[in-house]
Amino acid sequence: MPVTQEPLAAPGTYEELIQLIHDRHEKMSRSYQKIAVFLTQNPNDVAVLSLGAIADRCTIHASNLVRFAQALGFTGFKELQQLFRARLTTAAPGFDARIRALESELGGREDQSDHGFLRDLVVRDISSLQDLLTETSADRISHAVALMEKADTIYLVGQLRSVPVVELLRYVLTMLGKRTVLLDPGGGLATHMAGLVRPTDLLFAVSFRFYATEVVNIVDRAAANGVPIVAISDSTLSPLAKSAEVLFAVPEHEYTFSRSLAAPMCLAQALAVALAARLQNDPERPRIPIVTTA
Numbered sequence: 260m261p262v263t264q265e266p267l268a269a270p271g272t273y274e275e276l277i278q279l280i281h282d283r284h285e286k287m288s289r290s291y292q293k294i295a296v297f298l299t300q301n302p303n304d305v306a307v308l309s310l311g312a313i314a315d316r317c318t319i320h321a322s323n324l325v326r327f328a329q330a331l332g333f334t335g336f337k338e339l340q341q342l343f344r345a346r347l348t349t350a351a352p353g354f355d356a357r358i359r360a361l362e363s364e365l366g367g368r369e370d371q372s373d374h375g376f377l378r379d380l381v382v383r384d385i386s387s388l389q390d391l392l393t394e395t396s397a398d399r400i401s402h403a404v405a406l407m408e409k410a411d412t413i414y415l416v417g418q419l420r421s422v423p424v425v426e427l428l429r430y431v432l433t434m435l436g437k438r439t440v441l442l443d444p445g446g447g448l449a450t451h452m453a454g455l456v457r458p459t460d461l462l463f464a465v466s467f468r469f470y471a472t473e474v475v476n477i478v479d480r481a482a483a484n485g486v487p488i489v490a491i492s493d494s495t496l497s498p499l500a501k502s503a504e505v506l507f508a509v510p511e512h513e514y515t516f517s518r519s520l521a522a523p524m525c526l527a528q529a530l531a532v533a534l535a536a537r538l539q540n541d542p543e544r545p546r547i548p549i550v551t552t553a
Contacts, residue, residue: 268332269331269332269334269339270332271288273302273343273346276342277299277495279331279550280295280298280331281495283331290319290323291327292322293317293322294317294324294327295327295496296494296496297313298343298470299496300510301316301369302345302347302510303343303386304316306340306343306344306346306347307348310324310336324336340365355433355460357406366388370534379529380427380519383519384521384522384532386456387509387510388522388525390522391522391525391526394402394508395507395526399408399507400529400530400533402504403507404530404533406487406489407489407530407534410459410461410487411458411459411460412439412440412456412460412461413437413439413461413463414441414442414453414456414461414462414463415428415429415439415442415465416449416453416464416477416478417464417466417471418466418474419467420467420518421466421467421471421491421523423520424465424491424520424523424524424527425441425465427524427528427531429441431528431531432534432548434548435531435534435535435538435547435548436538437538440452444473449473450473450476450477453477453480453481455483456481457486458484458485458486460479461486461487461488462478462481462487462488462489463488463490464478464488464489464490464499465490465491465492465523465527466491466497466499467493467500467518468493470497470498470499475498475499478499481500481502482502488502488503488504489503489504489505489507490502490505490506491507491509491526491527492506492508492509493510494508495508507523507526507540509522531547532545533545
C-alpha cells in the first residue's frame with residue numbers, strides 16, 4: 260500500500276512564515292524566489308494590497324501567488340496575507356489609520372506637479388523610517404556597536420547605490436578616531452585589500468538589489484576567514500545575510516525613478532552616534548567632531 264504523505268501544515272504566525280521562506284528559498288523556482296523577496300521586503304504592502312496589485316509589483320501572474328501560498332500549506336493567498344495583516348496590527352498602533360495611510364500612499368500620485376515628486380518621496384521616506392524604527396531591535400543595535408567598538412580596524416565596503424552610506428561612515432568613524440579603511444573599487448584593488456582583513460577587525464558591508472558582485476565576494480571571503488561582519492541590506496534573503504553576524508534588513512519601497520537611502524543613512528548615523536556615546540563615555544550628549552577652517 261502506498262504511503263500517503265501528510266499535507267504541509269501552514270505557518271501560524273508571520274515569524275514562522277518568514278522562517279519557512281528562508282528555509283526553502285534556495286530550492287525555490289526563480290518565480291517563487293521573486294515572490295519570496297517581495298514578501299520579505301514589503302510586508303506592509305503585502306498586508307494592504309490586492310492580489311492583482313501584488314502580482315503587478317512582482318511582475319508575475321496572480322496564479323503564481325496562489326500556488327506559492329499553497330506550496331507553503333495555505334489554502335490560498337488570502338490566508339497567507341492574513342499573517343501580514345496580523346503583523347501590521349500588532350507592529351503599528353492605530354491599525355485602521357495605518358491601513359488607510361498605506362492604501363492612499365500606494366494608490367498613485369494625485370499631485371502631478373513637480374512639487375508632487377517631493378511630496379511622494381517624503382511620504383515614502385517617512386514610512387520607511389517608521390518601519391526602520393519598528394523593525395530594528397535594541398539588541399541588534401547594541402551587538403553591532405559592540406563589534407564596532409571592539410574592532411582594531413573597521414573595513415567598509417559598498418558599491419553602486421551603497422557608496423553614500425559607507426562614505427558617511429568613513430567620515431564619521433575617522434572623526435571619532437576609529438581606524439577605518441574604505442575598500443574602494445578604484446584601481447581594482449578592493450578584493451585584494453579585503454585579504455588583509457583579520458578576525459580582530461570588522462567588515463561593515465552595505466549592498467542592495469541588485470547586489471554588487473565584488474561586495475558579495477568580499478563578504479564571503481571575509482566570513483571564510485573568520486572576520487565578524489555587520490551588514491546593511493534590503494532583505495533577510497540578501498546574499499549578505501548568511502555571512503553577517505549582525506544583519507540590518509532595511510526593505511526598500513518601490514520607486515519609479517530611484518530608491519531612497521533615507522532609512523539606511525539614518526541607520527548608519529544611529530550606529531555612529533551610539534559608538535560615539537561609548538567611546539566618549541557620554542550617553543546623553545555624544546558628539547561627532549567636525550572639521551573646521553580658520
